[in-house]
Amino acid sequence: MVQHFSAQQEDILKELINVSFGLAASLIGDMLDNYAKLHLPEISSIDILNLNGKIIEVLGRENEFYLTKQRFLGSFNGEVLFVFNPYSAHVFTHLLLQQATCDDNDIKSSILELTNIITSACIGKFCEIIHGETIFKVPSIEKRDVLEMDKYDKIEGYDNVIVIKTALDIEKENILGHMFILLNNEMLEQLKQTIDQL
Amino acid sequence: MSIHYETLIDSINVGIITVDANLTIHYINKWVAVHSNIQPDEAQGQNLLSVFDIPEEKLKSLKRHIKAALTLHSPSFFTADANGYLLAMQHSMTIKSAFEFMQQDVTIVPYDLEQKIVTMLIYDQTTLMEEKSKCNKESAELARAVKIANATIRKLETARNKLVKQQDMIYKQAHYDHLTSLANRTLLHQRLQLLIESNLASGKKFGVLFLDLDNFKEINDSLGHDIGDMILINVAKTLLLATRKTDTVARFGGDEFIILVDDIESEEVLRHIASKLVTNLQQPIRVHHMDIGVTTSIGISLFPDHGKDFNQLIKSADVALYEAKSAGRNTYKVFAPSKL
Numbered sequence: 001m002v003q004h005f006s007a008q009q010e011d012i013l014k015e016l017i018n019v020s021f022g023l024a025a026s027l028i029g030d031m032l033d034n035y036a037k038l039h040l041p042e043i044s045s046i047d048i049l050n051l052n053g054k055i056i057e058v059l060g061r062e063n064e065f066y067l068t069k070q071r072f073l074g075s076f077n078g079e080v081l082f083v084f085n086p087y088s089a090h091v092f093t094h095l096l097l098q099q100a101t102c103d104d105n106d107i108k109s110s111i112l113e114l115t116n117i118i119t120s121a122c123i124g125k126f127c128e129i130i131h132g133e134t135i136f137k138v139p140s141i142e143k144r145d146v147l148e149m150d151k152y153d154k155i156e157g158y159d160n161v162i163v164i165k166t167a168l169d170i171e172k173e174n175i176l177g178h179m180f181i182l183l184n185n186e187m188l189e190q191l192k193q194t195i196d197q198l
Numbered sequence: 199m200s201i202h203y204e205t206l207i208d209s210i211n212v213g214i215i216t217v218d219a220n221l222t223i224h225y226i227n228k229w230v231a232v233h234s235n236i237q238p239d240e241a242q243g244q245n246l247l248s249v250f251d252i253p254e255e256k257l258k259s260l261k262r263h264i265k266a267a268l269t270l271h272s273p274s275f276f277t278a279d280a281n282g283y284l285l286a287m288q289h290s291m292t293i294k295s296a297f298e299f300m301q302q303d304v305t306i307v308p309y310d311l312e313q314k315i316v317t318m319l320i321y322d323q324t325t326l327m328e329e330k331s332k333c334n335k336e337s338a339e340l341a342r343a344v345k346i347a348n349a350t351i352r353k354l355e356t357a358r359n360k361l362v363k364q365q366d367m368i369y370k371q372a373h374y375d376h377l378t379s380l381a382n383r384t385l386l387h388q389r390l391q392l393l394i395e396s397n398l399a400s401g402k403k404f405g406v407l408f409l410d411l412d413n414f415k416e417i418n419d420s421l422g423h424d425i426g427d428m429i430l431i432n433v434a435k436t437l438l439l440a441t442r443k444t445d446t447v448a449r450f451g452g453d454e455f456i457i458l459v460d461d462i463e464s465e466e467v468l469r470h471i472a473s474k475l476v477t478n479l480q481q482p483i484r485v486h487h488m489d490i491g492v493t494t495s496i497g498i499s500l501f502p503d504h505g506k507d508f509n510q511l512i513k514s515a516d517v518a519l520y521e522a523k524s525a526g527r528n529t530y531k532v533f534a535p536s537k538l
Binding site: 023024027030031097105108109112113116117120121124135136138139140141 | 255259262263265266269270271272273274275276277279280281282303305321
């Protein structure tokens with residue numbers, strides 16, 4: 001597996017993401033009227049060709065999963081994906097809506113709220129450090145099945161993926177998700193150069 | 199050229215509402231006014247809830263989105279796909295729609311952080327969602343049709359397998375002896391015809407061995423038909439073991455058997471096989487703790503020397519069999535034309 005960041009760059013990246021996660025966690029805690037903690041993220045980077053394999057790997061035994069996608073355009077551009085297993089998605093929805101039963105649309109809208117906050121905090125931070133401008137496109141969410149990975153449209157236009165494991169602790173629940181930041185070579189290089197200057 | 203922003207904003211196909219954190223409306227554009235049957239001037243200063251009926255869960259979600267946008271200084275999104283609509287507005291569909299209200303993507307962007315004001319940008323996604331709903335319905339119908347087709351295919355396959363089994367059974371009943379499972383007269387006739395046709399063309403020889411068990415009637419009469427049947431089954435097994443797979447072993451009737459031996463060099467081969475069969479069949483057969491001795495006589499005819507059709511060949515072998523019986527049984531004879 002390709003490792004795009006040096007140990008030092010990875011440390012700084014972790015620190016940056018941790019700051020943005022702190023902001024996101026505070027907002028998530030607010031919206032849930034509860035204490036929420038986003039763990040110190042685990043970060044790795046892979047080649048875009050290994051994206052599907054990585055998604056299957058992070059899901060473990062699960063076949064079904066929720067996938068959100070959101071593009072960001074401008075001087076800093078790319079795409080953010082989130083993967084949640086059905087259990088985590090359901091637990092978060094239940095905590096957010098406080099309803100006895102939740103349908104698929106409830107889960108989708110709740111997960112979009114959550115990922116919107118994490119994406120804005122994280123990509124906003126990256127934009128801030130590289131002094132870039134970006135606009136976010138409308139996100140989408142769908143339920144997918146690992147067994148039908150070949151049938152879905154391939155994502156094109158990116159070379160690298162930053163994989164961030166996000167573990168959100170709320171009450172006694174641990175909500176696990178994975179964030180995938182898709183960047184082309186130029187954007188990744190720009191991010192690395194900026195990190196080196198910090 | 200001076201730009202008239204109000205004219206510009208009123209001409210775009212996007213709804214714009216500016217509200218603060220308390221949901222007080224500061225501005226709506228013409229698009230929102232048209233789709234909501236309200237006057238822009240009347241809406242200003244009113245609470246969003248007095249203009250739009252927003253269910254409690256959606257209202258909570260809207261407040262969270264506004265807070266997220268103001269805190270993160272970043273847009274926050276409602277999607278038609280997950281939420282349907284946020285503000286109940288008329289859609290502009292002129293055909294019967296699956297949706298009562300306009301399906302909306304709503305983007306909430308910070309407008310004034312100090313005053314805690316956001317702008318809501320509303321995109322009509324009804325047509326898109328209508329298409330999506332139609333596609334989903336068609337996919338579901340297609341999946342149902344595929345399921346029915348697969349079930350029908352499975353039923354047809356089961357029926358076909360049953361039919362094949364029945365055909366197989368009918369063929370066996372028509373071509374094989376039910377007691378010994380050897381070829382019956384019908385199949386013997388077909389095989390012999392085939393051998394005649396192919397060997398006439400190639401000029402090769404084949405032999406017909408006509409077997410008759412010696413004194414079988416006495417065994418049947420003294421020990422009963424059950425024992426007789428078991429002896430016939432044993433004899434059939436012995437004949438199959440002593441011949442090649444390419445040879446045809448048939449039960450001709452009662453205690454009579456016929457073997458077609460294809461592709462032979464000379465009469466000697468047939469003599470050798472007949473001698474072996476006579477010896478093998480001499481071995482006592484154990485039935486119900488009894489060792490029963492059975493012997494056989496064999497008549498041999500040769501194609502084309504002793505006949506060129508079914509009847510001739512069988513008749514010649516039968517004549518030779520009679521000779522074998524006359525010679526004291528438990529032996530074989532080759533047809534001699536002078537005996538006719």
